[in-house]
Amino acid sequence: MPELRKDPILGRWVIISTERAQRPKDFFTSPEKSDAKNCPFCGGREGMTPPEIFAVRSNGSRPNSPGWEVRVVPNKFPALRIEGDLDKQGRGVYDRMNGIGAHEVIIETPDHTTCIEMQSRESVAQILEVYKLRLLDLSRDMRFKYILIFRNEGRAAGASLSHPHSQLIATPVTPKRVKEELTGAMEYFNYKDRCIYCDILRQEMEEHTRIVYENEQFVSFCPFASRFPFEIWVLPKKHHVDFHNFPSNEFPILADMMIVTLRKLGKALGHPQYNYILHTGPLRRPRKGYWTTIEQDFHWHIEIMPRLTQIAGFEWGTGFYINPTAPEEAAKYLRQVDL
Amino acid sequence: MPELRKDPILGRWVIISTERAQRPKDFFTSPEKSDAKNCPFCGGREGMTPPEIFAVRSNGSRPNSPGWEVRVVPNKFPALRIEGDLDKQGRGVYDRMNGIGAHEVIIETPDHTTCIEMQSRESVAQILEVYKLRLLDLSRDMRFKYILIFRNEGRAAGASLSHPHSQLIATPVTPKRVKEELTGAMEYFNYKDRCIYCDILRQEMEEHTRIVYENEQFVSFCPFASRFPFEIWVLPKKHHVDFHNFPSNEFPILADMMIVTLRKLGKALGHPQYNYILHTGPLRRPRKGYWTTIEQDFHWHIEIMPRLTQIAGFEWGTGFYINPTAPEEAAKYLRQVDL
Numbered sequence: 001m002p003e004l005r006k007d008p009i010l011g012r013w014v015i016i017s018t019e020r021a022q023r024p025k026d027f028f029t030s031p032e033k034s035d036a037k038n039c040p041f042c043g044g045r046e047g048m049t050p051p052e053i054f055a056v057r058s059n060g061s062r063p064n065s066p067g068w069e070v071r072v073v074p075n076k077f078p079a080l081r082i083e084g085d086l087d088k089q090g091r092g093v094y095d096r097m098n099g100i101g102a103h104e105v106i107i108e109t110p111d112h113t114t115c116i117e118m119q120s121r122e123s124v125a126q127i128l129e130v131y132k133l134r135l136l137d138l139s140r141d142m143r144f145k146y147i148l149i150f151r152n153e154g155r156a157a158g159a160s161l162s163h164p165h166s167q168l169i170a171t172p173v174t175p176k177r178v179k180e181e182l183t184g185a186m187e188y189f190n191y192k193d194r195c196i197y198c199d200i201l202r203q204e205m206e207e208h209t210r211i212v213y214e215n216e217q218f219v220s221f222c223p224f225a226s227r228f229p230f231e232i233w234v235l236p237k238k239h240h241v242d243f244h245n246f247p248s249n250e251f252p253i254l255a256d257m258m259i260v261t262l263r264k265l266g267k268a269l270g271h272p273q274y275n276y277i278l279h280t281g282p283l284r285r286p287r288k289g290y291w292t293t294i295e296q297d298f299h300w301h302i303e304i305m306p307r308l309t310q311i312a313g314f315e316w317g318t319g320f321y322i323n324p325t326a327p328e329e330a331a332k333y334l335r336q337v338d339l
Numbered sequence: 340m341p342e343l344r345k346d347p348i349l350g351r352w353v354i355i356s357t358e359r360a361q362r363p364k365d366f367f368t369s370p371e372k373s374d375a376k377n378c379p380f381c382g383g384r385e386g387m388t389p390p391e392i393f394a395v396r397s398n399g400s401r402p403n404s405p406g407w408e409v410r411v412v413p414n415k416f417p418a419l420r421i422e423g424d425l426d427k428q429g430r431g432v433y434d435r436m437n438g439i440g441a442h443e444v445i446i447e448t449p450d451h452t453t454c455i456e457m458q459s460r461e462s463v464a465q466i467l468e469v470y471k472l473r474l475l476d477l478s479r480d481m482r483f484k485y486i487l488i489f490r491n492e493g494r495a496a497g498a499s500l501s502h503p504h505s506q507l508i509a510t511p512v513t514p515k516r517v518k519e520e521l522t523g524a525m526e527y528f529n530y531k532d533r534c535i536y537c538d539i540l541r542q543e544m545e546e547h548t549r550i551v552y553e554n555e556q557f558v559s560f561c562p563f564a565s566r567f568p569f570e571i572w573v574l575p576k577k578h579h580v581d582f583h584n585f586p587s588n589e590f591p592i593l594a595d596m597m598i599v600t601l602r603k604l605g606k607a608l609g610h611p612q613y614n615y616i617l618h619t620g621p622l623r624r625p626r627k628g629y630w631t632t633i634e635q636d637f638h639w640h641i642e643i644m645p646r647l648t649q650i651a652g653f654e655w656g657t658g659f660y661i662n663p664t665a666p667e668e669a670a671k672y673l674r675q676v677d678l
Contacts, residue, residue: 005563005564006564007562007563007564008523008527008535008539008563008564009519009520009523009524009527009535009536010519010520010523011523012564012566012658012659012660013564013659014564014565014566014659014660014661014662015659015660015661015662016565016662016665016666017661017662017663018665027568027608027609027611027647079653079661092538092542092546093535093538093539093542094542094563094564146657148652148653148656148657150651150652150653150655150656151652152651152652155649156649157649157651157652158649158650158651158652158653159651167652167653169653169657171657171659175656175657175658175659176657176658176659177655177656177657177658177659178656178657178658180348180349180658181348181349184347184348184349184350185348188347188348196347196348196432197348199431199432200347200432203431203432203433207431223346224344224346224347224433225344225345225346225347225351225352225353225433226353226355227351227353229366269366270366272366275651275652275655275656276652277652277655277656278656279656303655303656305655308366310494310495310496310497311497311650312489312491312496312497312498312614313487313489313490313491313496313497313506313614313615313616314418314487314489314497314506314508316489316516316614316616316642316644317487317489317514317516317517317614317616317617317618317642318485318487318508318510318514318515318516318517319351319514319515319516319517319519320351320352320353320354320510320514320515320516321351321353321354322353322354322356322418323353323354323355323356324356326355326357327355
């Protein structure tokens, strides 16, 4: 059983994932490169994954058989386990609980060789719809406080299989980074009575120096305080808190936004490895206290982080980032990329 | 001039380092591997660095000539610049200031081919003494709020030159990560009237499951909530806030601790790339408010982070870490390594 442990000074949680136990010798050789020959995510190899949780099967094919378009399965080596109780305990200065949660893989296509930005608008809209459905389903489990959807593209970005896929982790505590965003947005709202993300959007669209791409409903831009070169945020133009309440008929427009933005990034930088994360509102909203005003003060968004530079001692020691490319330069370059 | 920019939601600062400007094409090819032939840090090539700030020259040799044992020079491509004013400004929702600070390189030896854990106790004690002297000197500059000393070993850990060296950055704002540590330690002290690091040490020495090495004055251990496999913290056993006030006659004992711990790590894992950071108390202590009790509630320490796993979307999105090796396993393994 994985264990959640809390740093007693910083309050940050870590997952000690004994399921994935690694001993010193495991770090000497890097894991074998996956290829299409043995890929468990490919169409026709449904038996190689745990039984599916959900799949889009427009042709009415049976579960765990070929014929799907998007398929969701439990992670075979989950960082958190779905069965059990939290069993929170203190041991002296330390706090721990069982590593309860959900860890799912969203296989975006049966085709091993494509990538998300090369798929059609309709296919990408379908992937986004699956994100929404999984968020809706898991939000009913009262043990979970937050659900993160993320995508690791490339080995340096943490992907262990090259087949196009996203992941989802539901956690029994609100993660520190998410809490900080919620608190920051709440404090701004309390002071100004406006959503900070809406204010950022307004300023970005006026200044237009950091915009990458804009369509009817969405904007992508390199944030003012970008941590990484060519970091990009994607936001809906209209104020909207929860991804799982976002109208599905707008997903084709979001799909266009993701496809164009990721293609520009890929063309500008030679298909860099990257991570993207979806930050949506928290699942639980106490009537009083911390998140009272959350319905108004948060704004879902996607953060795309290309992995071009190394994180070094300075970043680990301070939480400060050194970014060698001004976001204005990066955005200008990306705007000019012809697709 | 580099620029400091604040994320308006998280309050996190980033350094947009225009001095190191990188355009898209720079990310396509990785920089050339440095080798001893052209290394500007080697003895005899003193003219290849900016003029030295400080050097240990027991033989009385002249500045910027050969004959030194440890040599401190300004970073040739500084993330922050020493000259100028902060010129703090707001622009709509955003805050920025000039990137004022110090960025120095501590060249640990004229010998290109050694590494810190293969040096003698006396040599390492001398490096630690230089850390202390630089902290003391820079703490007099009232523009600086914090000084971080750190070491990047290996290219994946962010080192651009392989010659043994540490770095120092003095920043005009207290970094987020440091503030969180100070706040966490203060809150614990306010509640318990005890230093949290002292309590952690007591529990670690009693349980003895996560201890790596112990000598007269210091302990190294894998922290309970380790973010990374084989993460190790080094603490003085006696309560001590500021590294720059630490008695110099104890540096040979700290040198022994660092040498033994790093040798164990190197032997266990085949000389992994790593970062270490020194967290000491902050430079400025207001009489009232935040850090009133800091003299008692902080405890300097060194965090060693081997770079064995990738940081992926989940970590970026949550601030949560997934660690595949229990610290108890890692410590047991390291204790058993014969040197």
